[in-house]
Structure formats: C-alpha cells, structure tokens
Amino acid sequence: MIIVNISVVGTGYVGLIQSVGLAEFGFKVVGIDIDERKIKLLNRGITPLYEEGLEELLKKHVGKNLRFTTSYEEIKNSDVIFLCVGTPQDRDGNADLRFIYSAVNSIKRYFDDRYRIIVVKSTVPVGTNRKIKEMLGGCNVDVVSNPEFLREGIALRDFFNPDRIVLGFEDVNNSRPIDIMKEIYKYFLDKRVPFIITDWESAEVIKYAANAFLATKISFINEIAKLIDAVGGDIKTVSKALGLDERIGDKFLNAGIGYGGSCFPKDVKALIKQFESRGIEPKLIKATDEVNEEQIHWFLNKIKRYYGDLNGKTFAVLGLAFKPNTDDLRESRGIKLIDLLLREGSIVKCYDYVEKARENTIERYRLDTSGAYYGYNLYVLDDIYETVKDVDGIIITTEYSQLIDEDWDKIGNLVREKIVFDGRNILDKERIKELGFKYFGVGRG
Ligand code: UDX
DSSP, X not given: OOOOEEEEEOOSHHHHHHHHHHHHTTOEEEEEOSOHHHHHHHHTTOOSSOOTTHHHHHHHHBTTTEEEESOGGGGGGOSEEEEOOOOOBOTTSSBOOHHHHHXXXXXXXXXXXXXXXXXXXXXXXXXXXXXXXXXXTTSSEEEEEOOOOOOTTXXXXXXXSOSOEEEEESOTTOHHHHHHHHHXXXXXXXXXXXXXXXXXXXXXXXXXXXXXXXXXXXHHHHHHHHHHHHHOSOHHHHHHHHHTXXXXXXXXXXXXXXXXXXSHHXXXXXXXXXXXXXXXXXXHHHHHHHHHHHHHHHHXXXXXXXXXXXXXXXXXXXXXXXXXXXXXXXXXXXXHHHHHHHHTTOEEEEEOSSHHHHHHHHHHHTOOTTSOOTTSOEEEOSOHHHHHTTOSEEEEOSOXXXXXXXXXXXXXXXXXXXXXXXTTOOSOHHHHHHTTOEEEOSSOO
16 A cells, blocks of 8 residues: 555644654645644644754645644545544543544544554553544544654654654554554664554553653652662762663663653553552552652752741742753643742742743743732742842752753852752752852752
C-alpha cells in the first residue's frame, strides 16, 4: 500500500509534533482539531505552544504538504489516522478518556469500505485500544497502539531520534498494518532504531511503566536525600557514584523538590488506578507518588524550621515552569511552593528565565498590572536582581543552569539575608558559602 494521506486528530503537544514530523518525512498531512482559533494560527504558521524548532518546521511545510482544519470530513481521504487527543486526569486520578471516545465517534462517521489504520498515540490505560476497536466494530480498520515518549523542550529532537518505536497490534501475525507502520516510520528503520512489535496490552503498559520507572528513580533518590540530610554528606556525590554503575545509569537521579509536568504526576496516578481497578495493590508505584507529593512539604518544613514563622517573610522564588526552558506550569513544584508560601502569609517575589512562563503565572493568578495578586502578596518580576532585592531568603525551584553563572556577589548585596534554599541542588555549595551565604539543599547536609 502506498500511503497517500495521513490525518492527525488533536493538534496539542503530541499531535503537532507528529504532524510536523510526518510532513518532514514527505507525507501529506492534515491536522484536525475542534479549536478553531488554534487551527487558524497553525495555518498561518504560528504555533500556539513553544517548542524549540517547531515553528520553523511548521512554516516549512504548512500550505504545502501540511494543513489544518476543524472538519472531520478529511477522514474520508485518509489512509492512516493518528489519534493524539489529550487524556487528562479526572477527579479520582483516572485517565479521562472522553476526548478519545468522542474523537473515535467523530472519525467513525466518515468511514466507508476503504481500509484504514487508526494509530493511538495518546497515553491510554490498558484495554483502550481494544475498546476503540470494539467501537469501530464492522469497519474495515486496524487499530495500532504507538505510545509517545517525547520530552517537553526537546520534543522535536526526541521525535527524530527516538530510543525505540513501540507498536502494539491486535494480531502480531497480521502483516498488513505492521507493513504500513514500517512504511510510515521507514526513516527510523533506516536509522536502525529498535522496533518493538507487540500486542496492544504490552504497548499500553510500556508507556506507563517507562514513566513510572523514571518517576520512581526520582522519588528513590529524593528519599535517600532525606537520610543524607539527617546524617550529613552530599546526595550529589551519592547520585554520581550510583550512576557510574551501568545497571543503575546516571539519568534521573537528581534529588530535588520532586517531579512535575503534564506526564509523570498524571501517569503515575493513572497507573495506580489501573492496578486497583483489577484488585492489585501497586505498593512501589504508590510510594513513588506519595514521596513526590510529600517532597514539597518536606522542603517547606526545612524553610519553616529556619525562620520559625513564615508569616510576613519575603521570599524570591526562582523557577516557575515545571522544568527549564518551557513555559509549562502544569504540576510545577515552584507554583505549588508559591501557593504554600502564600498560605503561610509570606510575600513572594518570583521569576523565571522564560518570559512566557512568567506571563502564564500572571495569568494563572490573574495578577493586576502592578504585579500584585489580589488578596495576596505575589509579584512576578522581569529581572532576577529585582526579584531578589530585599528578600529574607532565595528559593530555587527549577533546575536552570543559568543560575550557576548569575552574579551571586551582586545578589548577596541586594538581599536582606544571605540565604539560599536550593530545591534543585543546582548551585556549587562551597562557592556560594564562600560568598557568605547560608546554603540549604536537598540532601546536602
Ligand atoms: C516526561 C518523560 O521524560 C517523557 O518520556 C514522557 O513522554 C513525558 O514525560 P517531561 O514531562 O517533558 O517528559 O519531563 P522530564 O524532562 O522527564 O522531567 C519531569 C520532571 O522530573 C521535571 O519536573 C524535572 O524537574 C523532574 N526531574 C527530572 C527531577 O526532579 N530529577 C531528575 O533527575 C530528573
């Protein structure tokens, strides 16, 4: 089969990267989304979200082999349909599949006798691919599970350089959809990227297990950091030594105030629900989640222990996004800490190197033009030195490497008290102490 037309349903993070990536491979791609405003922007070559290199690649293909529409009718002409709609967390921590099912129903309306493939890229709980196939009962269609492992900020790089391609099929002996997927991902085959061809359930579990494993590494090192804090030593040295053991690996062993973002917290919780709904208790994964939820409170207590009362104290919180170089505040530990500080009656001045992250914070708290959060004392500033001016303490919440190279001498002259709570262990402890600062990290004695 020669693949002529591909459509991608959902133009959020995953869908947009997928559309642009497939267009770069030379396919004719149509992105479908119900959000008219977004579609208009995309057709003009403007991305509604910030991701390095994305807008350039969008501009290169839009109007040529890539276009966007709100009309599901495009499905009529599509051989392959990628499902990339969101699966947010519902109130109980389950994955909310409303968008998935409504997209499948919208797609179904335009199906005729022609053979098609639906590729599910959204992160979906075990059993969802099977359910989608059932919903499409009678249609000439194969459903393929193809989970996504993109990291925000370097999503395009991840798209073109994946560690593996995971493909789950109803029947691994049915070569038709397998051959088509190999044709679409020929670029990766040529690059000798490993392909995992498996059943639906394994593919679905791989995605959740990968995220839960990485999250567990973080919670594990955060737990060890607590012991180090009690006995002395430096968790950075511990992490380094652990990482030198190839069986452990050196990634995701940075202790800090916990993981945030749109994936780890939500996916870990959704995985727990998948165990529980089958009567199995996921002890380890539950602990991963609990350690992460606790971590920010543990850190706040450390600050409290120093000051006694946080009421009326002024803090500079450096880092609003959940990780460096994104504007994404979802489940950001920095934002969580700000909320906790405000509740304690503190005055918070905050800053992020990414302008859009600062703007999103202003929007989140509906700050007025002077920067004051109605009813609270929250100020978002455009300059790091303005932020640290006259504060009782500096709190680092996102692991920005730029912080290392800041003029800490100058910062020392601006603050009321020379003290840093480094929630990401980013600073050189000895150097900062030499400048007269008191230093508190996570597991650094
Ligand atoms: C993650 C996965 O890496 C990706 O494969 C998946 O598809 C989506 O979820 P992302 O959400 O972009 O990607 O964030 P990631 O870079 O993995 O970081 C997640 C969080 O963990 C951040 O808040 C970061 O600060 C924290 N983290 C990371 C640590 O606290 N310590 C570490 O050692 C590494």
